[in-house]
Ligand SMILES: [Fe+2]
């Protein structure tokens with residue numbers, strides 16, 4: 001068997017065994033021999049994956065909108081063997097799990113106990129919730145934005161630092177901060193219209209402030225996509241602001257990286273924005289709808305009547321998914337494009353995905369002279 005084939009088999013085994021172990025704990029009480037055997041199989045599978053890895057320190061499993069990534073490699077979407085783990089992640093509010101070398105059966109069993117207990121999933125010395133290193137992504141980290149893949153030298157570093165403060169203040173219902181964010185979006189819109197985007201200048205932004213960076217990246221992608229669709233003027237600015245604030249509910253609903261509160265963030269965010277004077281209605285709608293599926297199949301928030309998202313939320317969702325795959329998933333642009341395309345028609349509007357990919361690859365999009 002080739003090296004790649006051996007790794008694929010090992011990953012498949014880990015995904016299956018971990019999915020079974022998560023579900024077994026729902027069936028068997030703590031310490032039951034059947035559960036113990038399942039845990040040991042999962043540990044053996046984890047060790048086998050590490051033994052085949054380039055850097056055998058940890059294995060990261062991430063679920064991004066129903067797509068499982070193992071060590072940044074997307075698992076084929078039609079892989080039935082990944083369903084059990086995805087279901088387990090969903091049930092326990094997990095969006096990512098990193099298993100470090102040294103993990104043993106007792107620690108994994110304790111993790112499973114916590115998943116099924118009142119506390120929910122808890123990290124431990126060899127189990128991290130989310131992706132290792134994500135919080136440490138520096139301000140200059142490659143964001144993979146359409147055009148040149150970087151944030152533009154849009155403005156002074158101080159303006160970005162102020163924007164970051166305002167971003168947090170909006171979550172605290174401070175209406176006067178919305179205007180400051182509007183001027184930041186206007187600067188982004190100008191930069192997004194240029195033919196060239198140069199290096200980021202985010203030196204004074206706290207590297208840990210990932211929600212703000214994710215908001216900026218999503219806003220820039222949204223502005224470029226909306227421009228390519230011919231959206232200009234006030235509508236463009238409001239859409240950019242909506243993209244910047246789309247995940248504001250996360251500031252209250254829990255940190256990115258696996259939390260039962262994750263599914264609440266669209267509702268929490270929309271409610272927060274609706275209560276903040278000066279926030280345009282489209283921002284409330286985009287916050288509420290950006291995780292609704294384009295095909296109307298159930299996702300979250302759970303709706304009484306199934307429907308797809310509005311056009312504005314569809315645009316934001318494409319830019320949002322792109323930044324999530326690039327930064328949280330750690331995918332290179334060339335690897336993220338096929339995953340984005342696999343979301344087309346189900347989670348995302350296929351026409352928007354194709355225009356966005358054309359922008360990323362530098363082959364499309366209307367230019368603005370502003
Ligand atoms: Fe979100």
Ligand SMILES: [Fe+2]
Pocket residue numbers: 214218246247320324
């Ligand atoms: Fe997001």
